[in-house]
Amino acid sequence: MKELIYYINPKKMKTEEIKKILEKHREIKFVSLISVDLGNNHTDERIPIENMLNDINAFLTIGAQTDGSSVNLPGIAEINNAKVDLIPDLNCKWFIDYNSSNIDESTNLPTGTLQIPSFLKHESGYVDSRSVLKRAEKYFNKAILSLLKDNPYYLNLLGLKNIDEISSVELTSATELEFWVKTPDHRSDIEKLTTSQTLKEQYWKRTIGPVRTALEQSLESLNKFGYEAEMGHKEVGGVPAKLAGINKYSHIMEQLEIDWKFDNVMQTADNEMMSKDIIREVFVKHGLDITFDAKPIEGVAGSGEHHHVGVALKLVNGKTINLFSPINMEKEFLNPIGLGALMGILKNYEIINPFVTSSNDAFNRLKVGFEAPICTVCSLGHSPETPSRNRTVLIGLVRDINSPLATRFELRSPNPSTNTYLTLSSVYLSMLDGIESIIENKMDYETAYNELNKENNSDSYYLEKNRKYRSEEDVFEFYSEEERNKFFGKPPRTVFENISSFDIYKKKIDVLTKGNVFTKEILNSYKQSITSMWTTQLKNRILNHNINLIRRYKKLHGEKDVTDLDIVNWEKINSIRHNLMKDSLNNESLFTKISKAIDSNDFEKVSDLQIKMNDDMISLKDLYQIYKHNLLEFVD
Structure with a gap:
């Protein structure tokens, strides 16, 4: 059998090379332009591949048109002004989706659809989630290089002498996808699930039967698509399956997690979007229902999707350095730029959260007692030389004392329905706001560290006076609910309370609209959606x-x-x-x-x-x- 291809990297190829690949692989019968609207819905259509190959240059430039009925862009693509163009992205991986139920007679291979991540263009400009992230990445990179060029003190803290040593800035990210699987029509026993969760009977335990097979095949499938899967394992939720016959199991109810390696932010968001379809198809083939809901079962652990975020500097000499790591990893948690980035997320979280937690289901997950983060507070670790992880905070520092490149932040609040494109955009713009404050106030490590560690009602350069931002304690056990609300702010309880932050924190909204990354039109459309x-x-x-x-x-x-x-x-x-x-x-x-x-x-x-x-x-x-x-x- 001819070997199938699962992805194409167009930015490393010329148009004619792409055309030759598609003409060679005649099992690829269709092309689909995958765009993501502001409601986190992605398009999927079937365009005969000949329409692309007949004039590939025109197709990649013009794309396809829609009347806007397939996308959620209220206030933008209205019924009387609905024309929207789908423009292919030439700087990310293209995936090939194969339909094993539709075997092509001429090749005896499953029919494939080339999936091209794309942008949505309306008369007002690019208005989709992917284009927002693209603008955020471009604006962040330009601003960082300018800040380092004008402030050589911070360049020296990175071990560099001249801005010309930097070739490029790369925003890096990874997500951790949690989900529940079960046998169809099986009703959950809440008491059994709760007891099993409390006893941690399923956490990282051995998978068996169809769940094991589907998990292993999911990891294999993801690697075919170039994901570089790192791990798949049981999560805290679930109960043991029952043996219903020879190699047959019933009453399956388990929570799983799959992780893959870091990539640039756009590719990470694309991977996260595509992975759900890949994983779902594998589990369905084994007769298992799968849900990516944030809280599919009330009273039991919900599903998170932690977002890891970092920044790397690519140097002219071929080396890579971490923008946040200190030169001495044993004495300092982060350098001042890293501390500023963390403070930027914390200070501006009110305008990040509407993108993170945007549904009734998502709010059901954020409950005390399930390791779900509800307090705007961070953790650095107990000391620089002994990194630790606090699972009760909103965002934690992840670091390896022997690997400065591993330094990053783990945002624990996202869930599988979070719009990763818009969340990462708001996170990096907020990081930049904090970094600018550090540099403008000429803070060294000690000053920046003290700023992050400020107590409630103490003066500060950047952070808000009546708040506390760091805790190495279990925030749910160490503080009462009254103390948590006092120190870390009262968390929103509904979608309306959360989205109202756009109106309440008008000065913080300026962080999002810098560089025209989030336009007022897009923010209003997102709020309506x-x-x-x-x-x-x-x-x-x-x-x-x-x-x-x-x-x-x-x-x-x-x-x-x-x-x-x-x-x-x-x-x-x-x-x-x-x-x-x-x-x-x-x-x-x-x-x-x-x-x-x-x-x-x-x-x-x-x-x-x-x-x-x-x-x-x-x-x-x-x-x-x-x-x-x-x-x-x-x-x-």
């Missing part, structure tokens, strides 16, 4: 889901073996049920109030009512469990 998805999901999915749950909370006791406690518990349960969903002539239920507030676009009221609903649903679930556990038998 996220608000619409929030209210639509709330009204049409969450309310219906909660209604179905409430209807399952039925009276289970009769007159036999019933106690006064059972009666009291049921009365409490029934009262909550009625308050949540039962209307009367004189009183509207909470669900009805939410629905009406959505219809009237009273988003602040919707947000407040959603918080009340979430609290009541948790109380209802907990109380019903107590009620059931006290019954000797159930009455139909």
Whole structure:
């Protein structure tokens, strides 16, 4: 069988070389231009490959057109001005997606589709998530070189004497993808999952059966596409599968994680987007359902997608140095530039978070007790010579004392639905804001280190006075909720509270709009997109889901073996049920109030009512469990 190809690197090839490859591999029948709108949806279409090969130069320049109905760009691609062009990106990997169910008769090979990551161009310019990241990368690189050129003191801290020693600046990143797999139609037992999670019975344990096979094949598939997969393992959530026959398993319910190596930020974001389709197809072939939801099961660990971010300087002599690493790794955590970058993320996190946590599902994950970061606080480690990892903070320093190139930051708040393109864009622009402050204030290591370690209500050069930004403690055990809110800021509880940061922190928004990276048009469009998805999901999915749950909370006791406690518990349960969903002539239920507030676009009221609903649903679930556990038998 002729060997299939899985990716093409166009920036290392001439157009004619690309054409020869495609003409040689006639099993590649289609081309798809993959663009990502502001709602994190990516396009996928089938264009006969001949349309590309007939005039490849024109295709790569002009791309294809759409009427905008396939993308989510409110306020930009409106119904009366919907023309959007998909323009191929020639500076990233192109992937080939093979359909094993569609064998080409002429080649006896699976039919392939060339997937080209692309940009969206409207009359107002490039308006997609990938183009925002491209502008952020370009602006960051130019600004860093200018800052180092004008401030040789910081150039010397990197072991350099002249700006001409630097060939280029490269923003590097990697993501860690967590997800849940299960056998179809299998209902989860929350108590078993919670107990197993508490005992860490599944964490990094051996996979078996179809999960093991699918995990191994996923890693192999990712490597075919040039991902350089590093590791796949069980995460904290899950319960052991049951043997249902010879080599057959049932009741599979497991949480997994797959990681791959660092790359430049654009390629990392593309990899993260494409990987989900690759992994999903492998697991589905083995009869397993897979979900990339942030919180697929209430009361059990959700799925994160930690983003690692760093900056490398490529030198003319061929060497690479880390922009954040100090010369003496044993005495200092970071150099002043690295400390500034970290402070920039912390100070501006209110305008980063709307890109990180943008859905109802994502907010369900951010709960105390599940190692999910809810406090805007960092960790450096207990000392420079002994690096450590604090899993309770928002962002931590990752370093290897023997490998300065490994120095980076791990942002722990993202989840699999996070828009990686927009998140990385806002993170690097915020880094730049902190670096500029360090250099403008001429801070050395000690001054910058003291700035990051400031106490609450102490004066500072850059960070906010009434905040604390570093902790090496378990922030959930060491601080009370009141102290966490006081020191690290009160975290948003709903999509509306989060997206409102764009209006509340107007000065911080300037960090995003520098260099025209995030235009006001794009920020407004993103806000509309996220608000619409929030209210639509709330009204049409969450309310219906909660209604179905409430209807399952039925009276289970009769007159036999019933106690006064059972009666009291049921009365409490029934009262909550009625308050949540039962209307009367004189009183509207909470669900009805939410629905009406959505219809009237009273988003602040919707947000407040959603918080009340979430609290009541948790109380209802907990109380019903107590009620059931006290019954000797159930009455139909």
